[in-house]
Amino acid sequence: MSTRGFLVLLGACACLAVGFTLGKRVGEITPVAIDGASELIGINFTPAEKDSMIGNLQNQLSNFESLRKVELDNSVSPALVFNPLPTGFAPSTDQKAIDWGLPASVNLPEKEADIAYLPVHELAVLIKSKKISSERLTKIYLDRIKTYSDTLQCLITLMEDSALEKARAMDAELANGKYRGPLHGIPYGVKDLLAVEGTKTTWGAMPYKDQVIEKTATVVTKLNDAGGVLVGKFTLGALAMGDVWYGGKTKNPWNLNQGSSGSSAGSASAVSAGLVPFAIGTETLGSIVSPSTRNGVTGLRPTYGRVSKNGAMALSWSMDKIGPISRSALDDGIILSILNGPDVYDASTIAAAFNYDAKKSVKDLKVGYFKPYFEGERVSPNDLAVLDLLKNQGIELHPLELKTSIEAGPIVMMLMVEGAAAFDELTRYGWDDQLVAQNKGAWPNSFRAARFIPAVEYVQLSRQRTVLIQEMHELMKEYDVIVTPSFAGPQLRITNLTGHPALCLPNGFTEQGNPTSITLLANLFEEEKLVMLGDFIQKNSDWQAKRPPMFNK
Secondary structure (H helix, E strand, C coil), X not given: CCHHHHHHHHHHHHHHHCCCECCECCCCCCHHHHHHHHHHHCCCCCHHHHHHHHHHHHHHHHHHHHHCCCXXXXXXXXXXXXXXXXXXXXXXXXXXXXECCCCXXXXXXXXXXXXXXXXXXXXXXXXXXXXXXXXXXXXHXXXXXXXXXXXXXXXXXXXXXHHHHHHHHHHHHHHCCCCCCCCCCCEEEEECCECCCCCECCCCCHHHCCCXXXXXXXXXXXXXXXXXXXXXXXXXXXXCCCCEECCEECEXXXXXXXXXXXXXHHHHHHHHCCCCCCEEEEECCCCCHHHHHHHCCEEEECCCCCECCCCECCCCCXXXXXXXXXXXXHHHHHHHHHHECCECCECCCCCCCCCCECCCCHHHCCEEEEHHHHCCCCCCHHHHHHHHHHHHCCCXXXXXXXXXXXXXXHHCHHHHHHHHHHCHHHHHCCHHHHCCCCCCCCHHHHHHHHCCCCHHHHHHHHHHHHHHHHHHHHHHCCXXXXXXXXXXCCHHHHHHHHCCCEEEEEEEECCCCCEEEEEEEECCCCHHHHHHHHHHHHHCCCHHHCCCHHHCC
């Protein structure tokens, strides 16, 4: 090793030591240490510059040590609040009456499996017409959870007693003429990073497996107030990454040799296997889209700021989003209408109307598609089938390209910095060793590496994100909906950074029998257009109606 290389290594080790042993200072700041740090951030300083900054760095280190004496709960958000609204844009707050276009009558299937696989919008009609009680429906799902959840490794907490109590209350209300709306008496589940009073909230991670947060997340309160019946809390990959949690690996009902993907692993797996008609997931960088694809279900990632994150585990305050996973686009719209709205406990929420009218024609929508992603040898025939379906139904498709002057990849470092801050003590105290996943791409290593992303670069990333938001707004405003392969190009990263909504829905299977998906994108706070086109696609296809054979009984 060269002398220069040795000094860099020595300096880097010194930097690692400073302030990272239980929050105590180790070693002194020297020019050699600055050399190591400089290599890590790609900036070099002269000997005089290094000598001059030693005093400042020592003061900063003292400030770090003071900072770390204050314990911050994960629920405490930064004073700086991310806002995805581009210059000159504001969402409409003119809320109108919603017309879901629900059928007047639905036949009740004889087999319980057929009942379990009905979409929410049909179950709602059955309950309202009293063809099935909430209590019976809830028992069907509870039985399925008890039968299949161990196989799928998808359940953390079963809430049988409280669910049955709520179901009976919903039946009593209906008998007395009170109907709360289409979620009245409908069972559901949540990803176990949402706090529910009286239950443990594990975040899927060993250090928190017995954690109890004595509050209830805003989204759960809203669903309960709408008549929903919470039956269980489902698994997530530890701290919202992947499908590996402290109890195992959540399975894909279509292929038990395959994980459910993540991080909303349990929510998507449970919906796919008919254990619940819908569940709540979260997405920071694909955690609704990816498991919805893997499990062959329909997931809606809302616009950033539409749904309150109060009571949810924070991974990235500027990127986390909460949304529904179900078996139809229309179901997702119904659920989102309940979740929608500002919350005094979440400063990032934005007031916006959610207006859906089943009488509006899909053919009035201007639909674009990212043409380059539907070309070439690697294009999926299932993706092309969606374009063919739309063309055959008289939908004009407008080709376009996704071009921005800003590269999205580096901006994702903002997520790493925010995640490292959200789980600061996990790194400093060595609790990250308890996480099951310990590979180079897992959170423990990512959080450690994020300590060396300078604050200046974080701010610069945020500024570039502002430019990206504006450029995407200019592109998206020309269209009502844009069709894209779910994982082609940088669109998944870009739209998660810019806060745009996405609807991920099934579009067939691979030759190996694994589900695939297509994604629809829309302008900020225009999810109703995603639901319109998604519902249209699903009414003219049967992709979403398929069931995993092992669980279709």
